[in-house]
Amino acid sequence: MKQIMLVFGYTFRDAVKKKAFVISTVIILALILILSMLPRGIEFFSQTDDDGTQSAEKPAETQESPDDLPRCYYIDENGLIADGSRVLSEVLGGVSVTEGTEGQLDAYREEIRKDGDVSAVWITEQDGRPYLHVICKDFMSGISSGDVTDALSNACLRQELAKQGLDEKAITAVTAPLNMEVEAVGELDLTGYVLGIIFTMLMFFAIYYYGYGVAMSVATEKTSRVMETLVVSAKPSRILLGKCLAMGALGLLQFAGVILFSVICAGLFLPEGFTIMGAELSLSALTPYTVLFLLAYFVLGYSLFAMLNAVCGASVSKVEDLNSAMMPVSVIAVLSFYLGYFTTITSSENGMLQKIAMYLPFSSPFMVPSRLLNGGIGTKEMLISLGILLVSIVLLALISIRIYSASVLHYGKRQNPLKIYQRNS
């Protein structure tokens, strides 16, 4: 244990002093500072504009000419929807609506094919009712067909009701949209959802960045032959554990610092009642219970991948070969991240894929924390998932230590870790 702590201390101090760590920390903190000051900055400039104190000094804003605006051709030669062009202009704010003719349709189509800002709405008759054709370049461009359908359907309805003899007041009363309110009774709130996604991203960052740190540290010691001095003093298993612990602690320290700084910045700079997409910023999802489990998943998730990365670092004879050696672990990490991330954002239900992501040791650190913050997972499920993760780490650690011990003094052509394991078992 003493040697593990010695390796831990030395590796930790060494990593903290590294330029890469200092620069990345400074950049992250600067970004947080800028982001937290942004709302106040926007507020300040909006106020000065409203007061007109600076308006006189500002150059006159250039007006966009109708030619620069996105265009929409409205073709209704039979006048099936009265006043359709005006209705369309109102609903498509910022789009110049021009009346067109059916004879020009092919020319319009050619123009639309070349320019994604141009679209057309063509009204024909089918079964005695107006039929809408929305022509646009592709599904990524053009106007919203839903908005167009809603607006013109409404105009059509008003036209029919007027024909039936209803007055304007009655028509407005009949066609007015109903008031509505969404009441969520589940535990999924915006802050928890956003925090979950952020945690998943941070988890991936930690596994990638600090895992790479472990691999690099091991590879550097091996290729610089320091390992030959180390390995006669301490067992390879102790060196491996000390290194993994040090890089993990470094990650936790950086995260803790970033979170603390974020909270301080939020308190100092964010305006009162600040909202994101209408939801007030709150950390109510972070209870001691959730923080405890988040910490457990961070530590265990990192440990799982750190063991694999250490083996990658030990398998190379040149630092330049490290990236290719890490490729299999990187692929596992990326696939696990996407599995965890998509099963989190796509559904809150517990389908088969969700269950796989929850219990698979490689994906659970990406998936469970987000579910936990959104109340989508029970304590029993989480403990099973943690248990599987823990057992996997122990098994993987035993295998990794064996491969690491055998390959750390092997130089020359890179060997297959599986063969090394078999040869030394």
Next chain:
Amino acid sequence: MSLKVDNLCKAFGDKIAVDHLSFQMDQPGVFGLIGTNGAGKTTTIRMILGIMRPDSGSATWNGKTISRDTLSFGYMPEERGIYMKNKVIDQLIYFGRLRGMTKEAASRSALTYLERLEVLEYKDMIAEKLSKGNQQKIQLIATLIHEPELIFLDEPFSGLDPVNTDLLSRLIRELTAEGRYIVMNSHQMSTMEEYCRDLVLLHQGKTILTGNLRQIKNSYGHTNLIVSAGQDVSGVAESCGLTLLEKRANETEYKIRGDEMANAFLRGLIEKGIYPTKFQIMEPSLNEIFIEKVGSSQ
């Protein structure tokens, strides 16, 4: 105290790295582990130190298997390995503490050795800023910091200038006088000849010579003759059947077959009125024995 290596074997796939190696070191001093490149010297050292498992055989110190926990040993590998981006004193203390020393004891020992090897002024310097020779001294201090009983030095003199070679030579003599057991490997045969009492010569994993260096040399008898004279002696040498080995600036070395041949040569010189200023009859050098043994084993 004794180091006993008994029938050590190690193979990597089809390649036999060490083949039934045995030797014993019963008293303090320097033991030579000599061999060609790829002879299995480093593998042997790793097996003795317990950082590589032998396929068969054993290495014991006072009858006990050697391990990191049971024996205080020091190992200076052939390839120098120190933390290039770290301060000299910091890493020496770290290496000392890994060998079970307290921070204070490691610091004290590091400073003592830094002074002894005349590199104390570099203690707060980043290792990469030191010259290759000074980096090597730091590596040596990392090997000796915990005052080990058994020391393995792999090519300790490579990269050292004459002044530092002399400094290291003195240190090795002092360590031997202190009662340390040193197993040394070097390609510089003159160095090995200077320090080693006993040796083992390896070639492609096999032991081709082992024993006491003096006895080995004695077994060869007088085979070399160095002569230095003011006049040309080649005619006399040729008539006496001597074989020219090397002609140097002020002397010439010949191969002889026994003392009688040397006597006949000396008589021949005197008869011609040539009185040599140097006439040295010798055993073969370790370098010659090495080349002869390796050549005959191929």
